[in-house]
Amino acid sequence: MPMTTELTTHLSPAALRGLVTELADRPAEWIHLVRLATEERWYQRLRLTEDHEVWLISWLPGQSTGFHDHGGARGAFAVALGELEELSLGAPDGALHTRRLPAGAVRAFGPDYLHDVRNTANGPAVTLHAYSPPLTGMTRYELRADGLHTTAVEGPEQW
Numbered sequence: 001m002p003m004t005t006e007l008t009t010h011l012s013p014a015a016l017r018g019l020v021t022e023l024a025d026r027p028a029e030w031i032h033l034v035r036l037a038t039e040e041r042w043y044q045r046l047r048l049t050e051d052h053e054v055w056l057i058s059w060l061p062g063q064s065t066g067f068h069d070h071g072g073a074r075g076a077f078a079v080a081l082g083e084l085e086e087l088s089l090g091a092p093d094g095a096l097h098t099r100r101l102p103a104g105a106v107r108a109f110g111p112d113y114l115h116d117v118r119n120t121a122n123g124p125a126v127t128l129h130a131y132s133p134p135l136t137g138m139t140r141y142e143l144r145a146d147g148l149h150t151t152a153v154e155g156p157e158q159w
Ligand SMILES: [Fe+2]
Pocket: 065, 068, 069, 070, 115
């Protein structure tokens, strides 16, 4: 088996960051697709290749993901319109970090990253996400006083 198999099937967080940053700057390619949904976040996959996928997501005020991982995928997302907030547990003490993500903000992360992303603003938001490899599953968590607890393990059929 060639030694490079693992390397060639993943894009790095930096590459994914570049990808969503460029796409967020080209709204003509996706703005006409955006919809808003009150039941849950609206999302549409824009691209699926062997080594990565790209999603377009809209967020109404109050909509959130809850704490989740990405099933070992690397990822990045860019806020193209509106404003979001990201919660994560930081090293070394596991303290809860809150980041404000205004339009233009980009986050990139490795395979072990956990976060909760939400729209706490007054208006809708639109984001571009890229994952490598394409998502195959994710675990959801609930943040309690003593840390994160697993609440669900989901496969692609739940999305
Ligand atoms: Fe995420």
